Amino acid sequence: MDPEIIGIRSISFTLNDRKVTVPVQKSMFLIDLLRHTLGLTGTKEGCGEGECGACTVIVDGLAVNSCLYPALEVEGKQVITVEGLQDQNSNLSRIQQAFVDKGAIQCGFCSPGMIMSVKALLDASPDPSEAEIREALLGNLCRCTGYVQIIEAVQQAALQLKDSS
Ligand code: FES
Ligand code: FES
Structure with a gap:
């Protein structure tokens, strides 16, 4: 058929x-x-x-x-x-590593979606203010972290990406 x-x-x-x-x-x-x-x-x-x-x-x-x-x-x-964020050697991307470094992952259920929103933000706006970060993550809910570590992780990733470019 x-x-x-x-x-x-x-x-x-x-x-x-x-x-x-x-x-x-x-x-x-x-x-x-x-x-x-x-x-x-x-x-x-x-x-x-x-x-x-x-x-x-x-x-x-x-x-x-x-x-x-x-x-x-x-x-x-x-x-x-x-799955597309790691490099060919399966190293974490800078955004993923920043989430680990800052303790922005607890149960981890929200993390893949959160990290993809952060990637879209930093690709479009490499030096976001805290307000811009919060706005970009408005649609991503986290029950565990209280968001502080997540904001810090985004700021760390933005800094490192800027330094490496
Ligand atoms: S599963 Fe898509 S927004 Fe919640
Ligand atoms: S780390 Fe558990 S929901 Fe965000």
């Missing part, structure tokens, strides 16, 4: 710098494509309703809630997940 008739389409996009072509159900959200079809479970599902930010990934440079983002819409786009 024609896959289109049963609501399945093949799409191609760039995922963590690699071209992928996958079958997608028309009603599927990006989080399910990433976690279930592609096995990238670093992206977490919390509320499933766009409230907590645990599912944040980057699409064409913007942080998005993958639990609300239709999978079909990534056709031809660049998607980055937390």
Whole structure:
């Protein structure tokens, strides 16, 4: 049977710098494509309703809630997940290392989404004020840390990224 008739389409996009072509159900959200079809479970599902930010990934440079983002819409786009941040030797990125250094990870459930929001922020605005950091993280909820260490981690990562550029 024609896959289109049963609501399945093949799409191609760039995922963590690699071209992928996958079958997608028309009603599927990006989080399910990433976690279930592609096995990238670093992206977490919390509320499933766009409230907590645990599912944040980057699409064409913007942080998005993958639990609300239709999978079909990534056709031809660049998607980055937390799995795409380490280098070829599996070293943590500066943002990830800063979260470790500052104790900004406790249970860790919010961390992948938080870190992707930080990456989108620092890619667009390498020297953010504390107010800008707080605003960029408004959609990412953390039950554990109280946010202070997270803000410090972002400030450390921004400084280090600036020094290394
Ligand atoms: S799981 Fe997507 S915003 Fe909560
Ligand atoms: S570290 Fe537990 S929710 Fe943020």
